[in-house]
């Protein structure tokens with residue numbers, strides 16, 4: 113089985129969940145066993161690359177090319193981005209020295225929408241692999257931040273003449289990935305849709321949770337964003353006795369405008385989604401813990417205040433929603449040695465009251481924003497999504513389990529553990545009265561960061 117060959121090349125990978133963190137520079141080596149750098153992902157040990165697609169938001173093309181091993185460095189790469197006008201011109205100019213790098217501009221016809229989706233489609237001699245991740249294709253995103261990814265198994269080619277529905281997974285991942293790619297409505301992805309159709313994705317155990325910009329009505333409302341997540345939790349998760357005491361945890365690196373009070377979106381439609389388990393749903397008494405770095409978390413981080421350059425919570429947005437900050441918890445990750453590696457990963461989960469079990473887990477590009485997850489309009493008959501986003505949902509039923517046990521010590525990793533490697537400490541720790549949420553466009557000159565610097569944004 114080709115995959116065994118590749119998996120054994122990286123013996124310390126957890127191939128139960130295929131959920132990995134990025135390597136972080138400056139940590140005790142113990143906390144990087146089982147973590148991956150981009151050069152590992154692109155290594156010949158995972159497959160003999162033929163061509164790839166890189167969906168992302170921010171690109172350093174020369175740096176990206178250099179992350180491929182020399183033998184793959186001039187193979188065709190398609191970049192899927194959301195840049196327009198001058199930003200698009202700058203991006204294309206970066207690739208002038210690299211004729212093998214081509215571009216595909218994702219349509220962004222709704223204001224304030226962005227192409228956040230981060231995904232690699234890797235076409236090998238041996239088959240096909242999908243990676244869905246949280247890192248931009250720039251050096252800083254792979255240096256000292258907490259980032260995560262889902263790495264698919266190696267998908268072998270199907271026998272010639274296999275039927276259209278061949279190679280489907282129990283989670284309908286193949287159908288959903290093809291639908292997501294088709295939603296771009298661009299010619300550059302047609303050949304990739306065709307290639308994926310010729311492969312066997314049946315070993316996939318995660319559900320795809322994507323967002324594509326648009327206004328959706330009727331059945332289309334459940335295709336994307338949080339209503340997609342709600343549909344999956346309704347259809348494939350079981351009610352739990354005493355579930356109203358099972359907290360929801362949201363963890364993210366940016367925050368949109370949520371309205372003047374919690375009923376406008378967060379504690380209403382979004383919480384209704386996050387508290388859905390089978391038939392039951394809105395539990396307004398369910399605890400909701402939001403994890404977002406405090407100023408001191410950023411100041412004392414490996415990067416220092418510059419980590420805040422990737423935590424773009426603006427004063428304009430924050431001052432309109434002071435009510436939100438009572439939900440906030442610190443970024444603490446002693447479990448993975450990453451308390452000082454600021455999060456750019458985004459995760460959402462439902463935990464047991466004692467935080468030893470999970471009912472589900474999501475890793476995604478989606479921050480805490482209506483633009484990413486969608487917001488109901490027109491008396492709940494329409495949902496509007498502004499951005500492209502992509503993530504995966506882990507449901508215990510797809511792994512033959514009732515709940516996921518939370519893995520206490522994920523490092524050094526064990527390849528067969530059934531515990532889920534939650535990347536940060538549970539239970540989350542509330543902000544103290546003195547803690548302030550990180551806001552990226554105000555100065556911090558009262559206390560130096562780990563590099564002895566202050567922060568004075570222009």
Ligand SMILES: CC(C)c1cccc2c(O)c(C(=O)O)cnc12
Nearest residue numbers: 169227228246248421422423424
């Ligand atoms: C507000 C915008 C310009 C921004 C600032 C800093 C970091 C950002 C980021 O990391 C992403 C992303 O990763 O998709 C997207 N926008 C980011």
